[in-house]
Amino acid sequence: YNKVLEYIYNRIEEYQLSDDNVDGYNRLRDEYNTNRKPLDLFVLISYSFNHQIRFNNNHQFNNPFGKYRSSFNNSIKNNLENFINRMQSLNIDFSNENFECFNFDFFNEDDFVYCDPPYLISKGTYNDGKRGFTGWNKNNEIILLKTLDNLNKRNIKFALSNFLIHNGKRNDILKEWISYNKYNIKKIYSNYDNSYYNKKLLSKTQTIEILVTNYKINYLNIDGNINNLFFDMEI
Numbered sequence: 001y002n003k004v005l006e007y008i009y010n011r012i013e014e015y016q017l018s019d020d021n022v023d024g025y026n027r028l029r030d031e032y033n034t035n036r037k038p039l040d041l042f043v044l045i046s047y048s049f050n051h052q053i054r055f056n057n058n059h060q061f062n063n064p065f066g067k068y069r070s071s072f073n074n075s076i077k078n079n080l081e082n083f084i085n086r087m088q089s090l091n092i093d094f095s096n097e098n099f100e101c102f103n104f105d106f107f108n109e110d111d112f113v114y115c116d117p118p119y120l121i122s123k124g125t126y127n128d129g130k131r132g133f134t135g136w137n138k139n140n141e142i143i144l145l146k147t148l149d150n151l152n153k154r155n156i157k158f159a160l161s162n163f164l165i166h167n168g169k170r171n172d173i174l175k176e177w178i179s180y181n182k183y184n185i186k187k188i189y190s191n192y193d194n195s196y197y198n199k200k201l202l203s204k205t206q207t208i209e210i211l212v213t214n215y216k217i218n219y220l221n222i223d224g225n226i227n228n229l230f231f232d233m234e235i
């Protein structure tokens with residue numbers, strides 16, 4: 001953690017990063033797009049608009065500066081410290097393989113699979129197949145749901161989060177799949193207050209975000225935040 005923190009503070013010093021120095025931010029962005037050091041990307045995201053990770057078609061990071069809003073603040077610093085400590089206390093393998101290529105063969109009944117895919121009926125920056133992402137369409141959705149059915153057949157527990165309804169649109173593929181397989185479903189009340197961008201787009205009457213599981217859950221409170229409660233629902 002100390003090594004990582006030292007690197008970050010050196011970068012902040014070198015580029016005079018602050019919540020109003022757009023020039024320093026742009027210079028670090030150029031540096032990252034030339035040398036692609038992962039920690040530079042982390043520093044950039046700390047200062048970028050809504051902390052988003054966005055690229056152009058040449059895979060160059062192009063998210064603008066988050067003037068007066070984004071900086072390497074105490075909250076990011078604490079999360080980083082907790083994250084690094086937790087990673088170092090566990091034996092973890094990370095894989096960046098697409099789920100279609102990922103080998104689930106070595107999973108057994110003691111394993112748990114959580115999927116947080118792009119939402120078919122919303123417009124994430126990674127949904128449309130531009131800016132360096134492969135995109136997400138009905139085909140991907142169906143392959144993912146089949147993958148989960150296969151896990152279910154092998155008694156491996158899964159959870160899938162998704163939008164059932166968003167801005168008046170309904171994900172019928174998801175709805176039919178849940179009904180047909182009689183999977184469990186919980187409505188998620190999310191707190192989007194930290195994101196101006198999402199707050200503008202979402203309203204609770206238009207959006208139903210759900211968690212689908214192949215096992216019964218009674219009550220969940222994901223992060224201790226009262227705004228993230230789950231309630232039973234039927235579709």
Ligand SMILES: C[S@@+](CC[C@H](N)C(=O)[O-])C[C@H]1O[C@@H](n2cnc3c(N)ncnc32)[C@H](O)[C@@H]1O
Pocket residue numbers: 098099116117118119126127133134135136140
């Ligand atoms: C709802 S986000 C998940 C966010 C993640 N849980 C997190 O906390 O950072 C959906 C993710 O799916 C990825 N994605 C987009 N298209 C994909 C594809 N065709 N195959 C696999 N993953 C894809 C996106 O890059 C994005 O990170």
